[in-house]
Amino acid sequence: MEENQGNTEQNGSGPLADQWGEAFAEQKTQAEPKAARPEAKPASFNALKQETSAPVANLEMILDIPVTVSVEIGRTKMVVKDLLQLGQGTVVELEKLAGEPMEILVNGRLIARGEAVVVNEKFGIKLTDIVSPSERLSKLK
Numbered sequence: 721m722e723e724n725q726g727n728t729e730q731n732g733s734g735p736l737a738d739q740w741g742e743a744f745a746e747q748k749t750q751a752e753p754k755a756a757r758p759e760a761k762p763a764s765f766n767a768l769k770q771e772t773s774a775p776v777a778n779l780e781m782i783l784d785i786p787v788t789v790s791v792e793i794g795r796t797k798m799v800v801k802d803l804l805q806l807g808q809g810t811v812v813e814l815e816k817l818a819g820e821p822m823e824i825l826v827n828g829r830l831i832a833r834g835e836a837v838v839v840n841e842k843f844g845i846k847l848t849d850i851v852s853p854s855e856r857l858s859k860l861k
Contacts, residue, residue, distance in 0.1 A: 791845050792823045793836070821848055830859060 794814025806812070816822075821833035824845060834845040 787826050788828075790825045790828075791834075791836075792825060829856070831856075 794816035824832040833849040834847040837844045
């Protein structure tokens with residue numbers, strides 16, 4: 721008979737199963753206090769201010785930043801073999817034509833074009849065209 725009782729408890733029809741069933745039923749019948757839901761309100765934000773593009777007040781802070789300005793008269797491509805054969809007096813042909821404007825670069829970025837001039841026995845460049853901001857942006861793409 722004891723074996724029979726053990727089987728009834730294992731398959732859910734004994735006194736232990738009845739105790740668990742009663743506990744679950746009691747738990748369901750107890751009313752849980754409902755948590756108060758927080759009241760939802762629409763968010764309110766301050767109006768955004770429109771900022772104007774006013775000039776920087778302290779330009780003096782950036783006036784001492786060094787930049788590299790270079791003038792490019794032309795470029796060419798060659799293989800290492802030809803590069804090693806260069807010697808004094810060798811003429812290297814560039815892609816630009818004579819009289820074509822030179823490029824003025826600041827930190828490697830094109831900002832203007834101009835013509836070569838000689839001033840007090842030194843080379844200089846006369847600016848003939850300043851690159852527009854839209855042209856600078858198109859070069860980045």
